[in-house]
Amino acid sequence: SSHHLALPVGTTLDRYIMNRQHAFAYATGELSQLLRDIALAGKIIHREVNRAGLIDLTGGMGVQNVQGESQQKLDVIADIRFNRALKNGGEVCAIISEEEEEIILTGNNHAKYVVAIDPLDGSSNIDVNVSIGTIFSIYRRVTPIGSEPTIEDFLQGGHEQVAAGYILYGSSTILVYTTGHTVDGFTYDASLGEFILSHPDIKSPPDGTIYSCNDGNTDLYDEPVKAYLADCRRKHYTARYVGSLVADFHRNLLKGGIYLYPPTPKNPDGKLRLLYECYPLAFIAERAGCKAVTQSGSVLDIPAHSLHQRTPIYMGAPAMVKNLLSLF
Numbered sequence: 001s002s003h004h005l006a007l008p009v010g011t012t013l014d015r016y017i018m019n020r021q022h023a024f025a026y027a028t029g030e031l032s033q034l035l036r037d038i039a040l041a042g043k044i045i046h047r048e049v050n051r052a053g054l055i056d057l058t059g060g061m062g063v064q065n066v067q068g069e070s071q072q073k074l075d076v077i078a079d080i081r082f083n084r085a086l087k088n089g090g091e092v093c094a095i096i097s098e099e100e101e102e103i104i105l106t107g108n109n110h111a112k113y114v115v116a117i118d119p120l121d122g123s124s125n126i127d128v129n130v131s132i133g134t135i136f137s138i139y140r141r142v143t144p145i146g147s148e149p150t151i152e153d154f155l156q157g158g159h160e161q162v163a164a165g166y167i168l169y170g171s172s173t174i175l176v177y178t179t180g181h182t183v184d185g186f187t188y189d190a191s192l193g194e195f196i197l198s199h200p201d202i203k204s205p206p207d208g209t210i211y212s213c214n215d216g217n218t219d220l221y222d223e224p225v226k227a228y229l230a231d232c233r234r235k236h237y238t239a240r241y242v243g244s245l246v247a248d249f250h251r252n253l254l255k256g257g258i259y260l261y262p263p264t265p266k267n268p269d270g271k272l273r274l275l276y277e278c279y280p281l282a283f284i285a286e287r288a289g290c291k292a293v294t295q296s297g298s299v300l301d302i303p304a305h306s307l308h309q310r311t312p313i314y315m316g317a318p319a320m321v322k323n324l325l326s327l328f
């Protein structure tokens with residue numbers, strides 16, 4: 001039907017979401033509203049991020065909002081903003097956040113969805129004007145509507161994600177998400193206050209020449225990973241590592257590359273979190289034609305047992321991931 005026609009570059013996110021709502025099965029509009037709530041929070045974070053260096057100054061000038069937020073760190077502000085947007089939106093019954101130990105109940109027990117979120121990832125880059133990002137993952141709850149949501153709603157496994165996405169606050173701000181069909185990117189036009197479709201149907205190159213890991217840890221990696229990195233150097237591949245997962249992921253998605261966060265003696269399960277970092281990016285990666293794995297299989301197949309669990313991860317262009325796996 002005409003609903004399945006691709007929308008042109010330049011379409012607003014709102015219009016795109018409405019169009020998808022008709023084309024696919026999320027017909028009640030609740031997921032659409034939830035995606036709009038996330039986009040709204042993203043706009044607010046964009047604003048805060050772009051004022052980052054000024055926040056302390058305005059605080060020093062005695063300018064402060066009612067919540068005293070001007071004195072808080074940007075990652076805490078992002079956490080507050082997202083929680084508020086998701087609570088007020090009404091479509092979400094519970095949230096888990098990198099910033100908070102326990103599950104956050106929104107009080108909307110009749111809502112259908114739960115959201116796992118890293119509100120502002122790349123903490124080491126926040127204070128130094130380097131790109132940072134938000135990562136999110138959405139599930140339909142498994143506990144009965146009307147009851148209090150539980151941790152079970154978050155431990156369904158990567159394949160059960162209804163939607164996943166990220167927002168990169170980079171040289172421009174871009175929202176990339178998928179509901180399991182295409183992966184689409186929307187660049188923020190701050191003058192219009194709108195996310196605009198700029199990267200429809202993102203497909204990653206099948207192979208690439210960029211490798212991204214914390215090179216200073218190389219001595220700590222397992223032999224196969226060391227061997228793979230040695231091979232990258234032998235082939236004169238390009239090393240690129242921002243240290244903000246969203247930025248490293250986004251670049252490699254568009255240009256073709258591999259991202260590695262291997263286990264180390266200090267972090268035997270790697271550093272990155274399964275529920276709100278690895279699952280959502282793995283979901284996007286696979287929909288865009290990439291792979292996201294550990295040495296023992298797909299990241300999406302890893303069983304979830306706790307809210308903040310970690311996993312090693314290798315993800316990117318399928319040919320590169322395959323080469324790495326062949327060394328294990």
Ligand code: AHM
Binds near residue numbers: 246
């Ligand atoms: P954070 O959640 O404290 O921001 O840490 C996550 C970040 C990722 O964005 C990035 O890929 C990784 O940590 C970098 O880690 P390292 O500094 O060990 O290379």
Ligand code: MG
Binds near residue numbers: 118277
């Ligand atoms: Mg993080």
